Amino acid sequence: MKSFEFTPVNMPDDVPKLRANVRKFLAKELAHKQAPDKAKSWSGFDAEFSQKLAEQGWIGMMWPHELGGSEATALHRYVVIEELLAAGAPVAAHWIADRQSGAHIMRYASDEVQKRFLPAIADGEMYFCIGMSEPNSGSDLASIKTKADRVDGGWVINGSKIWTTYAHRSHMMIALVRTTPEGESRHAGLSQFIIDLSAEGVRIKPIIDHQGEEHFGEIFFDNVFVTDEMLLGKEGDGWAQVNSELALERSGPERYLSSYRLFEELLGSLEENCDDITTATVGEIAADLWTLRQMSLSVAGQLADGKDPSLEASMVKDLGACFEQTLPNLVQAQLGGSIPLDRANNLNETLSYILKASPAFSLRGGTREILRTIIARGLGLT
Amino acid sequence: MTQQQRLLHETVDNVFKEMAASAPPCQSAGDFKSQWLTLENLGIDNLFMPEELGGFSGSWGDARIIFYLSGRYGIALPICETIVAKKLLLDLNIPIPKGPITIGMNNPKCPILRDDKSTEPTFSGVLDDVPWGSQSETVLTVCDNQAGSVSVLLQCQDGQIIGGRPNEAGEPRDNIKFDKARILGIAESQQPSQQLIEIGAFMRASQMSGALDSALQLSIMHTKNRQQFGKPLSKFQAIQQQLAIFAEECAAVNCATLAAARSADLGDSTFEIAATKLRANRSVGAATSIAHQVHGAIGFTKEYDLHRFTQRLWSWRSEFGNDRFWSKHLGQQVLAAKKEGFWQLVTSRSDTNTAKSTS
Numbered sequence: 001m002k003s004f005e006f007t008p009v010n011m012p013d014d015v016p017k018l019r020a021n022v023r024k025f026l027a028k029e030l031a032h033k034q035a036p037d038k039a040k041s042w043s044g045f046d047a048e049f050s051q052k053l054a055e056q057g058w059i060g061m062m063w064p065h066e067l068g069g070s071e072a073t074a075l076h077r078y079v080v081i082e083e084l085l086a087a088g089a090p091v092a093a094h095w096i097a098d099r100q101s102g103a104h105i106m107r108y109a110s111d112e113v114q115k116r117f118l119p120a121i122a123d124g125e126m127y128f129c130i131g132m133s134e135p136n137s138g139s140d141l142a143s144i145k146t147k148a149d150r151v152d153g154g155w156v157i158n159g160s161k162i163w164t165t166y167a168h169r170s171h172m173m174i175a176l177v178r179t180t181p182e183g184e185s186r187h188a189g190l191s192q193f194i195i196d197l198s199a200e201g202v203r204i205k206p207i208i209d210h211q212g213e214e215h216f217g218e219i220f221f222d223n224v225f226v227t228d229e230m231l232l233g234k235e236g237d238g239w240a241q242v243n244s245e246l247a248l249e250r251s252g253p254e255r256y257l258s259s260y261r262l263f264e265e266l267l268g269s270l271e272e273n274c275d276d277i278t279t280a281t282v283g284e285i286a287a288d289l290w291t292l293r294q295m296s297l298s299v300a301g302q303l304a305d306g307k308d309p310s311l312e313a314s315m316v317k318d319l320g321a322c323f324e325q326t327l328p329n330l331v332q333a334q335l336g337g338s339i340p341l342d343r344a345n346n347l348n349e350t351l352s353y354i355l356k357a358s359p360a361f362s363l364r365g366g367t368r369e370i371l372r373t374i375i376a377r378g379l380g381l382t
Numbered sequence: 383m384t385q386q387q388r389l390l391h392e393t394v395d396n397v398f399k400e401m402a403a404s405a406p407p408c409q410s411a412g413d414f415k416s417q418w419l420t421l422e423n424l425g426i427d428n429l430f431m432p433e434e435l436g437g438f439s440g441s442w443g444d445a446r447i448i449f450y451l452s453g454r455y456g457i458a459l460p461i462c463e464t465i466v467a468k469k470l471l472l473d474l475n476i477p478i479p480k481g482p483i484t485i486g487m488n489n490p491k492c493p494i495l496r497d498d499k500s501t502e503p504t505f506s507g508v509l510d511d512v513p514w515g516s517q518s519e520t521v522l523t524v525c526d527n528q529a530g531s532v533s534v535l536l537q538c539q540d541g542q543i544i545g546g547r548p549n550e551a552g553e554p555r556d557n558i559k560f561d562k563a564r565i566l567g568i569a570e571s572q573q574p575s576q577q578l579i580e581i582g583a584f585m586r587a588s589q590m591s592g593a594l595d596s597a598l599q600l601s602i603m604h605t606k607n608r609q610q611f612g613k614p615l616s617k618f619q620a621i622q623q624q625l626a627i628f629a630e631e632c633a634a635v636n637c638a639t640l641a642a643a644r645s646a647d648l649g650d651s652t653f654e655i656a657a658t659k660l661r662a663n664r665s666v667g668a669a670t671s672i673a674h675q676v677h678g679a680i681g682f683t684k685e686y687d688l689h690r691f692t693q694r695l696w697s698w699r700s701e702f703g704n705d706r707f708w709s710k711h712l713g714q715q716v717l718a719a720k721k722e723g724f725w726q727l728v729t730s731r732s733d734t735n736t737a738k739s740t741s
């Protein structure tokens with residue numbers, strides 16, 4: 001049996017200082033934010049906030065100095081982002097660019113392309129979106145139909161992407177497309193491109209989600225020209241590349257902290273001496289949260305050591321999503337007990353948002369079923 | 383794991399593996415003795431003892447490895463209890479006897495009475511559900527009283543077994559009544575009884591991690607071998623998804639025990655052990671139900687090994703604090719830290735890398 005690795009990490013010695021700095025910054029910047037805004041967490045879009053964060057040097061932290069970073073370690077970056085999430089900071093504008101697109105460009109793009117995009121991302125001014133899903137291709141990502149055809153000096157892209165988070169507010173997309181028609185191996189012939197969303201032939205239509213928000217959208221490509229250097233990595237290597245991009249997407253603390261604000265609001269509405277049932281519920285939530293954090297930290301530590309914990313990351317994401325979805329149920333079940341009505345306002349608003357947001361936790365970034373299939377493969381079952 | 387820990391893991395794994403393969407399902411007193419001597423000759427029970435006293439100067443991280451493996455192989459001996467008891471006796475400066483030593487909680491309904499007029503203090507009271515009480519030589523217990531708390535070491539045979547029943551896996555759990563029993567060792571304790579429960583909880587949670595992994599491994603092997611509808615069960619997606627959930631539970635408990643061991647070695651693990659035992663307890667329902675489900679009828683037999691692990695898991699989740707106990711305990715810790723906040727509580731604990739001085 002393959003044993004999974006969840007060795008505890010030792011945090012670098014300067015972490016408490018960094019943490020204190022982030023907290024000081026957040027205390028000031030979030031002072032006027034209301035509970036429901038904080039509940040949005042990594043879905044809350046606020047370009048001004050992203051720019052202020054960039055001024056502190058907390059976007060693109062791990063990149064080289066000349067590309068706008070501070071060559072921080074993966075654990076230092078982890079500390080910054082978990083503090084942002086725990087506080088409910090509106091990080092959506094730069095989140096994807098910082099978490100995956102920029103890191104992906106660091107890994108696969110030429111020096112010129114890196115210089116063009118990374119400093120702008122680190123300045124909190126350039127936002128990216130993820131172009132994977134299509135109307136007829138969700139879990140079965142290799143079945144995508146959007147294609148790029150070679151032309152003089154570059155490529156022409158046709159097709160469409162859907163469910164693209166903040167498509168209409170992003171500047172760039174990293175898209176997975178077909179560069180040769182589907183043949184014997186479905187995973188061959190895929191490539192990744194950086195697409196400028198202001199280019200001619202790009203049309204974006206926001207989709208209103210069931211919470212009434214324009215969070216994601218659909219993007220149509222009608223003969224969109226991209227230059228050769230916008231091909232990311234190697235032609236035909238798209239499948240392997242998109243999997244390493246997904247590893248970045250799946251391994252962070254947002255995979256168990258999406259509904260964290262609800263726990264904070266619950267605690268904020270309780271007295272120290274509350275009834276036994278509520279106390280026990282708090283204890284259960286704390287045990288789950290603490291365990292998930294240890295797992296998530298361990299994944300971050302392994303990434304920092306240059307290991308590939310993608311199986312472990314899938315486990316954390318699935319367990320994390322289950323936890324994030326259970327939390328609103330537990331809180332809703334406790335209303336009316338030890339929680340005084342006059343204090344319940346923020347809690348109710350947060351609960352209302354998280355309840356409705358929660359189904360997405362086990363969909364985006366790979367569904368529960370797909371993650372479990374990956375884990376089963378890791379167990380040697382498939 | 384350090385290099386040394388890998389070696390420890392390998393050595394103990396081999397010993398336990400052999401023992402599990404040769405152990406009869408029901409132990410006689412003779413089997414118990416000979417198996418115990420095997421471990422004692424190897425000095426596994428002396429893990430925490432300093433090297434000059436024939437031990438390994440082990441850490442909680444090292445102990446977790448042995449606890450885990452004893453659960454992994456379903457070892458039917460009080461080896462974990464003895465390791466823990468020796469550590470406590472060492473810290474208390476009480477001379478350490480030979481043979482299996484168990485740890486016992488004092489029955490709160492039956493207070494400890496000490497006759498302090500006689501020159502030799504004696505001990506009266508009942509210890510409930512003492513693990514392996516009837517098979518151990520000595521028992522260490524902690525009594526809280528107004529003055530503080532005292533640890534006492536007693537000879538099991540000086541007491542009278544007045545009841546108790548084996549746990550679900552048939553491991554002895556005995557109620558022992560002492561009546562003016564002689565005391566082999568006594569010390570004012572810095573380890574109030576809460577701390578004894580914590581150490582026991584860490585021990586059981588680590589054993590649970592081992593038992594969970596074994597039940598998972600059996601489930602994987604079985605579903606790969608057993609064919610229905612013309613293919614191995616492991617090829618059915620419904621089975622795969624269940625085993626993935628099971629593996630996640632195993633991973634969560636394993637990770638929690640590792641993190642708790644780290645905190646224990648740093649000197650403060652009150653929060654981590656509470657969270658770990660609760661998380662371990664809560665994994666048992668899903669894990670045992672999936673394990674038995676994917677096995678079908680064969681897993682329901684005495685002959686097949688699965689029950690050695692599922693029965694222990696069902697028992698161990700009640701021992702040294704069940705869900706009710708730890709969820710309340712942990713909830714109180716979180717609510718008491720309300721002012722600084724939960725987030726500050728968990729982050730400050732994991733940001734620390736240096737041991738608290740305990741002296």
Ligand SMILES: Cc1cc2nc3c(=O)[nH]c(=O)nc-3n(C[C@H](O)[C@H](O)[C@H](O)COP(=O)(O)OP(=O)(O)OC[C@H]3O[C@@H](n4cnc5c(N)ncnc54)[C@H](O)[C@@H]3O)c2cc1C
Nearest residue numbers: 130131132133138139163164165360363364365367369370
């Ligand atoms: C809020 C939100 C934001 C998103 N943002 C982005 C984004 O920015 N960019 C992007 O590219 N995509 C995005 N997505 C899309 C997301 O990646 C897809 O929803 C996901 O991959 C599932 O695809 P689908 O919705 O087409 O569902 P389907 O693939 O049709 O699946 C429906 C159900 O069937 C199950 N299923 C499918 N195949 C199997 C199988 N083989 N075995 C068992 N069960 C199966 C699935 O697990 C799921 O439960 C977002 C989605 C949401 C909800």
